[in-house]
Amino acid sequence: MAHIARRTEPRYGTRPTMKDVAARAGVGLKTVSRVVNGEPGVTPDTEQRVRESIEALGFRRNDSARVLRKGRTATVGLVLEDLADPFYGPLSRAVEEVARAHGALLFNGSSAEDPEREQELALALCARRVDGLIVIPAGDDHRYLEPEMRAGVATVFVDRPAGRIDADAVLSDCFGGARAGVAHLIAHGHRRIGFIGDRPRIHTAAERLRGYRAAMEDAGLPSWTPGSPSGPPVRSG
Numbered sequence: 001m002a003h004i005a006r007r008t009e010p011r012y013g014t015r016p017t018m019k020d021v022a023a024r025a026g027v028g029l030k031t032v033s034r035v036v037n038g039e040p041g042v043t044p045d046t047e048q049r050v051r052e053s054i055e056a057l058g059f060r061r062n063d064s065a066r067v068l069r070k071g072r073t074a075t076v077g078l079v080l081e082d083l084a085d086p087f088y089g090p091l092s093r094a095v096e097e098v099a100r101a102h103g104a105l106l107f108n109g110s111s112a113e114d115p116e117r118e119q120e121l122a123l124a125l126c127a128r129r130v131d132g133l134i135v136i137p138a139g140d141d142h143r144y145l146e147p148e149m150r151a152g153v154a155t156v157f158v159d160r161p162a163g164r165i166d167a168d169a170v171l172s173d174c175f176g177g178a179r180a181g182v183a184h185l186i187a188h189g190h191r192r193i194g195f196i197g198d199r200p201r202i203h204t205a206a207e208r209l210r211g212y213r214a215a216m217e218d219a220g221l222p223s224w225t226p227g228s229p230s231g232p233p234v235r236s237g
Contacts (some may be wrong), residue, residue, distance in 0.1 A: 016057040025053040036061050076132045077125030078108035079118055088136070091158070095134060104131070115139025126153055134158055140201070142167070160203040174204045178211030186219045194224035 022032045027046060034042050035050040042050070053059075063073070068094055076099045079087045096106045107125060111118035118138040122145065124216045125133060132154040133145075140163035149155050149167070157169040198205035209225070216223045 016059045018059070020057055021050065021053045021059050024057060025049045030208075045191040054060070072131055073129045074104045075128070075130045076104050076106050076134065077130040078106060079122050079125070079133070079135045080108055080110050081113050081136050081138060083110050084087070091136075111136075112215045116143075132156070135162075136160065137162060139163060163220075172204070174207035175211040175214070178208040179215045180211075182212050182215035183218070186215065186221070191221055192224065193221070196226060218233050 018029055019035070022029050025032070025046075027050060031042055031046060032050055034040070035047050036054075045146060068144045076095070078092060078095055080092065082088060083092070092106075092108055097109075099106045107128070107130065109121045109125075111121060115138050118135070122133060126145075126148045133148070133156075133224060135142075135145075135155065135157050136159050137157055140161045142157075142165045145153075145155055145167075146163075146165055149165075155167055157167055159170075159172065161167075161169045161171065193211060193212075193216065197209050198211065200206050209212065213223050
């Protein structure tokens with residue numbers, strides 16, 4: 001029978017404080033605060049003692065107090081549809097790189113295409129005082145974000161526009177892309193061109209369908225979509 005060894009002492013200790021650093025370095029709390037925050041008024045020898053104490057104790061500055069003083073967290077929240085989706089991996093990485101270049105940290109999470117989960121996640125990020133919020137919307141009503149935006153949370157929607165509020169958005173030209181793609185097929189002699197897309201309530205899917213139908217109509221061809229009759233096609237429009 002296997003023997004399982006159990007620890008008799010706590011595995012984790014307590015986090016060292018500025019008071020611990022001050023005691024070890026033999027200085028006052030204000031001196032430690034000046035060193036930690038890069039403020040002037042500390043001699044080189046004293047600063048070295050404080051930094052040696054910080055390293056020896058493994059001290060990390062508590063940014064919560066700084067947030068209360070300055071009102072900014074240098075963080076950005078990103079609400080995605082699904083982190084496993086290949087589209088959102090590069091998008092998340094691009095946002096992270098820009099945030100990092102501006103000295104900000106990125107927090108992200110997935111809504112799983114669930115409007116309630118999107119709202120819960122977005123408001124949770126706001127509750128943690130993110131300075132900015134980027135949302136790939138799952139829902140079509142974003143009035144719940146109006147108080148946060150009025151409070152100063154810079155908010156941008158990506159890939160799909162916000163619903164029922166006036167907000168900045170970065171959108172792809174799904175209509176133009178679909179129309180150009182279908183026009184390319186028609187120019188190469190194809191005539192029986194079908195369309196398979198996502199749920200029509202999704203903005204990007206609706207725009208692609210609209211682009212497909214526009215290109216087919218421009219060429220005087222019938223549209224084919226899932227659910228179309230198997231017999232002779234009926235012209236769209």
